[in-house]
Amino acid sequence: MMDLIGASGTGSGRPQGGPLLVAAGISKHFGGIAALTDVHFDLRPGEIHALMGENGAGKSTLMKILSGVYSDYAGRVELHGRTVEFASVRQAEAEGIAIIHQELNLVPELTVSDNIFLGREKRIAGLIVDRKAGRAAARELLKRLGIDLDPDARVGRLRVGEQQLVEIAKALSLSARILIMDEPTSALSPAECERLFRIVGQLARDGVAIVYISHRLDEVMHLADRVTVFRDGRHVLTKDIGELDQDRIISAMVGRALLAAHHAEGGTRGEVVLSVRDLTLRKPYRSGWRQVLHPVSFDLHAGEVLGIGGLLGSGRTEILEALFGSSVGQADGQIILRGEAVSIRSPRDARRLGLALVTEDRKTQGLHLQASITDNVALPLVGRLARFGVRSFARETALARDAVKSLGIRCGSVEQAAGTLSGGNQQKVVIGKWLGTRPRVLLLDEPTRGIDVGAKREIYDLIFRLARDEGLAIIVVSSELPELLLLSDRILVMSEGRQRGNVERADATEERIMQLAAPYGGKAAA
Structure with missing residues (x-):
């Protein structure tokens, strides 16, 4: 799959010139918790710059600062050599910065074309929404992506991977000069990944600067010109891709060498x-x-x-x-x-x-994000754990604590909201919820x-x-x-x-x- 991309980077040589964007001394706190501490990051025109780190390392927090989602932070952001402060996503978009979030940001009830141009609808005489022109423009964008989607299809009826492609088309419709891609291939098939890689390479050759956040090391090694690694909210490393290998990136991310998992060989089936x-x-x-x-x-x-x-x-x-x-x-x-x-x-x-099913979309189908770990783990068993028809909070808490201990869920307490956990720990909560039912399959x-x-x-x-x-x-x-x-x-x-x-x-x-x-x-x- 990766052979279609080339040996490394965009295939057009290392980007030249000074930085297009600089983030210097950025710190961000949520309550008493430091999400970022004095981090630095820069981006050059036509560069694919991979940003890596474990869940909770601060990658998405920095990107939300750069794209106007968060405006309350310490440090400075420079764009084209001038200091900028974005109070909203609209302001960042007006400066040519677009972001594709890891969690999809679409309206399920609207069509593909309506989602792509939401808030920027094409109008006749500035008054009447020109849906025909919107459909035509959406069809052209989708054609550029090489995907066969009906612009009139309701987004809520599309699969997760197809919705991700709509997000990418939406970002490209902004004619952005800086494109932030947060886990863009997480729900894509190999063929769709290959298509996306070609588009990313072409955008970079056209001078678009791309921040590429991914956990997939093979993608990063083949796509990126440079790699920056964050760990625990701090900057750890920035290197040209030619100076790195996968083991060094992993070691920078986790702070230690990580042995590959091994499947037990020769097991006897029951x-x-x-x-x-x-x-x-x-x-x-x-x-x-x-x-x-x-x-x-x-x-x-x-x-x-x-x-x-x-x-x-x-x-x-x-x-x-x-x-x-x-x-x-x-x-x-x-x-x-x-x-x-x-x-x-x-x-x-x-x-x-x-039977127990851990769905592919934990955010919408696997968890109640605002509820605690205890509430999530106990949800399938509330009736069984109850005493005389009344919820037994003691039993539910004990079940959640067992799940946290046995699965190694990193949290402050079992009363912590599931939505505040890292992605890996959220997934463990979903698995723990179903393991509590003692499934056969x-x-x-x-x-x-x-x-x-x-x-x-x-x-x-x-x-x-x-x-x-x-x-x-x-x-x-x-x-x-x-x-x-x-x-x-x-x-x-x-x-x-x-x-x-x-x-x-x-x-x-x-x-x-x-x-x-x-x-x-x-x-x-x-």
Whole structure:
């Protein structure tokens, strides 16, 4: 995938000239907590400058200062050699700075074109919104991105990856000279990543300065001209990409060498816990019903990690949703748990039967961000923990403390709001919530999306421990092929809603998985 980009950087040579933007001595506090302490950062015209660090290192805080989200901070920001102070995002945009946030900032009820030009609608005589012109402009932007999306489609009906592409089109519509991209590929398929990389490279060659925040080291090594690393709210390192390797970046991020996680080899599979036979799914569309899952069959053993691979829209998530009873549409087929055929029509049915689903979007589907860790962890078990119909706060607190201890959740207390945790710790809370139900089958959809390398290692170790030591049957969906190969005992490969193959660990390579995942007009493999 990365070979399409070139050896390193934009492919046009190191950017020349002085800095376009300078952030000097920036400090920012939230209450009594220091998010940034005297950090420095500069950006050159036509440069792709990667900003890295663990969750909570201060990357997004600095970017929100530069883009006008936060105006209360110490230090100074210079743009084109003059000091600037942005009181709003609009002011930053007027100066040519656009940001694509990690958390999507779209209105689900509006169309793609309405979202792209929200607040900047094209008008006739300055009065009447010209929706036809807006659709045409949106169509041109989407064409530039190389994606086939209907400008009239409601954003709320798009998948997360498609919504991310709308965000990118929205930022490009601002004609920004500085583009801040916060984890832009976290929900994209490999093909969409390649498309984005080409666009990023072209923008840089056109003189656009790009701040690229990512946890994906391979992306950074191939895209970036320079790398800056923050740790614990402080500046640790800024180097040209040619002076760095992945190990040095990781060591700067976490303050120590980080050994790669290792999958236990030669494990013995236990009994078959889950059997799926001819699982199909139809979803309603404006023109009628559409088949999104064609017959899918597989077995899942105790202590096994079954990976599901494929491109965005291949049916990976739909398999998990159909198993958990949360899919929209008509699911058919046979589901057998420990030798007994079962009917799962709702998440309540699934939970009762011992299934748990960690969704790909923890912010909107996995957590109540304003609620405490205790409330989140106890949510599926409130009734079971209650005494005589009254919530038992003591039991709920004990459950949350057990989850914090066993999963290594870093927090001030179990009463801390989930939304104030780093991404990796939020993901652990979601997993802890479902592990509290003592599931037989754990379904994980993009379990490491948007979390740093240190937290990823901890999630990997947790998955291995749950499978190997506790015999849990686990299904993992991941868009990152190295992650899928690391975690999985077997990989079920999907393409356009069809099952293309079931690859054993010993035979699994990135090339083999991509061959099977590519769109294919023939019959699915057994």
